[in-house]
Amino acid sequence: MVSLHSYLILSAILFAIGTIGVLTRRNAIVIFMCVELMLNAVNLTFVAFSKYLGNLDGQVFVFFVMTVAAAEAAVGLALMIAFYRNRESIDVEDLNMMKW
Amino acid sequence: METLFFGLVAAIAIISSILVITNKNPINSALSLIMTFFCVATLYVMLEAPFMAAIQVIVYAGAIMVLIVFVIMLLNVRNESSRRTRHALFIGTTTGLVLLVQTWYLLGRSSLTGAKGKIDSAMIAKEGHTELIGKSLFTDFLLPFEITSILLLAAIVGAVILSKKKL
Numbered sequence: 001m002v003s004l005h006s007y008l009i010l011s012a013i014l015f016a017i018g019t020i021g022v023l024t025r026r027n028a029i030v031i032f033m034c035v036e037l038m039l040n041a042v043n044l045t046f047v048a049f050s051k052y053l054g055n056l057d058g059q060v061f062v063f064f065v066m067t068v069a070a071a072e073a074a075v076g077l078a079l080m081i082a083f084y085r086n087r088e089s090i091d092v093e094d095l096n097m098m099k100w
Numbered sequence: 101m102e103t104l105f106f107g108l109v110a111a112i113a114i115i116s117s118i119l120v121i122t123n124k125n126p127i128n129s130a131l132s133l134i135m136t137f138f139c140v141a142t143l144y145v146m147l148e149a150p151f152m153a154a155i156q157v158i159v160y161a162g163a164i165m166v167l168i169v170f171v172i173m174l175l176n177v178r179n180e181s182s183r184r185t186r187h188a189l190f191i192g193t194t195t196g197l198v199l200l201v202q203t204w205y206l207l208g209r210s211s212l213t214g215a216k217g218k219i220d221s222a223m224i225a226k227e228g229h230t231e232l233i234g235k236s237l238f239t240d241f242l243l244p245f246e247i248t249s250i251l252l253l254a255a256i257v258g259a260v261i262l263s264k265k266k267l
Binding site: 001002004005006007008009010012013014015016017018019020021022023024025027029030032033034036037040043044047048050051052053054055056057059060062063064066067068069070071072073074075077078079080081082084090 | 102103106110113114117118120121126129130133136137140143144146147148149151152155156159160163164167168171172174175177188189191192193195196197199200203204207212215216217218219220232233236237240241244248251252254255256258259260262263
């Protein structure tokens, strides 16, 4: 029987790796993928708690998180395509059109 | 046996997620991320949540990653140029590691109350996981479920408007 602690440690590690990716990479699509990785780490926490506390509400939350992630993917990638059309690049350092 | 399997899956998940953030080519990152999603789906099966594992594979590894790979190929993204700033790398890594140590410390100090809900393995085996989720979704969480449909509609309209030729 794997303890709840191991699952929580694993998802903490995955979340930290996702954070490092978001903060260090400069390609917008890779940053986006790192955000998905962080969402997955949180989902794993939800499901682990749901199992060990004997309550299904956490898994319903995971369902909603996945819906939000799908909507985010659609809108985020549309934004990237629009940005690429203007700048011929998806490097976040070129994202300075709104800079004053 | 179960602990051994958990260790194996966790190691693969961590290694492939490190590959996500270290690969120079975005396509390789995307493929490593799919590997991580499959590992998480395996962990969901171990946590007696087969429905979650199924939608993890179908929605995440299927729909979302196909969309991402499609966009990477459509935009013909080159490898990241090497004008990466050293201090950004240092600060980002430090922040992530501090976050990890903080979480680890808090997890080591905390304990659960031990309160248990009414869902256990026997009930999941008897009634079925999908039935339990469905029952919960369409009774207790009916309003959030309906709001989700509005969110998806807004996302569809937003994506269509944003990717129009003349913005």
